[in-house]
Amino acid sequence: MLDFFMGHYAYWFTLILLAIGLYGMLLKKNLVKKTIGLSIFQAAVILFFVSVAMKKGATVPVKAKGIPVSEVSNYLNALPHTLMLTAIVVGVATLGVALALIITIYNRYETLNEEELLDKIQ
């Protein structure tokens, strides 16, 4: 049982991060905190990809002396990391749009609390 938890600790970590992110988005009233939850959620997905590509005792995918290319397990798979560079850029763009919307909302309603906001909108 303990082995099951310890052996998959990266996945448990991802799962906990996803849960924290969802909690922040759904239950926090402040829009900025919601956005922070959003960032944590995206970071969890990114960390999942990074941990999937992790390999013990392997090196970067650059051909080196003494490490035969024929032995694939000597090299890391660089693709998930590369994909995550794009995903990080997407995350930053999302964060930017979210903050821009928050600024607009604050200028119009002078509050970022969701309940007050809904009262003012009605």
Added chain:
Amino acid sequence: MIGSEIPALIPITYILFAILIPVIGLWKRKVTWHLALLGSGIATALSAYGLIYLLQTGETIRYFFGGWSPPIGIEFVYDGLAAFIVLVINAIAFLVLIHSKKISQNEFPGKLTGYFAVAMLMMLGFNGMVLTGDLFNLYVFLEISSLSSYALIAIGEKRAPYAAFRYLIIGTVGGSLYLLGVGFLYTVTGTLNIIDMSAMLPQVIGHSSVIAAIILMVIGIGVKAALFPLHGWLPDSYTYASSTSSAIIAPIGTKVAAYILFRVVLFLFGVELIDAALPVTTVIGIFAGIGILYGSIMAIAQSELKKMLAYSSVSQIGYIIMGLSLANPFGFIGAILHVLNHALMKALLFLVSGSMRLKEGHSLITKFDDSYRKKYPWTMAAFTTAAISMVGLPPLAGFFSKWYLALGTIENSSWLLLAVILISSLLNAVYFFRILEKVYLRNPEAEQASEIESPAVQKNEVGFSMMMPMGVMALGLLIVGIFNAYIVDIIVTMFPAGF
């Protein structure tokens, strides 16, 4: 001549104009609308040419970016289904952009340059999503189109930014869940290319990662497609967005997401394979059925035209996804035909509501009365066409997609879904004829009041640039309805393997 480069040329046209519009907009602000029109016009012409080319040669075009063939490189797959959807979304965007000239100057003056540049970016995202043959590339295009649509929705009424923020939160969760699903599939198969992966999946279908991936991807795409329990973002976003934004996002955005669901369920996994792992088609069939009824009932409860149309969209997306869940040829024909029909109908209805907002300053159903038929005879005629088609009376287009869906339910003996189609048609009739009755039938009380006051009702029709796209769509509904057999002949060539 340029046949084999078609799949790359369409997105490149949009990205070119997305860059050109702000640059030229700095120098001359008035030409941005013309540029946007030119951009989507070129893309429409290219996709029309592409579809004809494809029908003549009959071969799927696979375009490798940078000459790197998959699985190393990224490819665009231009098959019959992709060509058809690309033509539909580009043509609708072109017509809506023609209509947007006056509305854009009225609803968001001073933001024209940014608006049209972002609209081009959004179309880039949608076209890329349809064309790409790579699951991660699809995620990137999904986020491009989503980020642009958040921006387009935020331009609108006072409440629009908050609606857009909510959509952003929900939409990003959907996108992230999809990405997580792709990650699970990648760890098992080691490829991201759809064609490669579909060849490998039969060997690993029982793996728990694959099952998790199916759930995550279906939920993630379901959010974007506004499948019933995940539709929460849709009504507010469509209602408070600017008329042009909702007219361009409502017919296109959810359709493209539904198309991605088709790609994943029918082309990547295949119905038999995915149902062997999980009863996916049954589950989404049930949710689609509930969504159809829920959307129709909520639409009846609305007193605002745009909000009513938004809820009606939830219901109509249900039809398309129900066609997928039937997983037989009739269901597939009905769903793809409904993508075209609903894109035309919903765009037309949103354009009418936009015209009403421009002329009357509101689109409240309660304020509609029989003076409208004198003031706006042609707009109301177009509205009537779309409404009747929505209800599903022959010979208008809406009838035929429902007909094929009904045939599909009969073939599967899913009588409950057949009942859902029939009941929802009646519900559609309730909420559309309510408006038609106000506009066309004589109201005795109003008649008496008008004898006392008798306000001079003058013809106050919208201008040609707004009337033309509405007329084209209304005629399109009639033509698609009458010549649906030819379109079905084309759709029959698009069946996924195993049908």
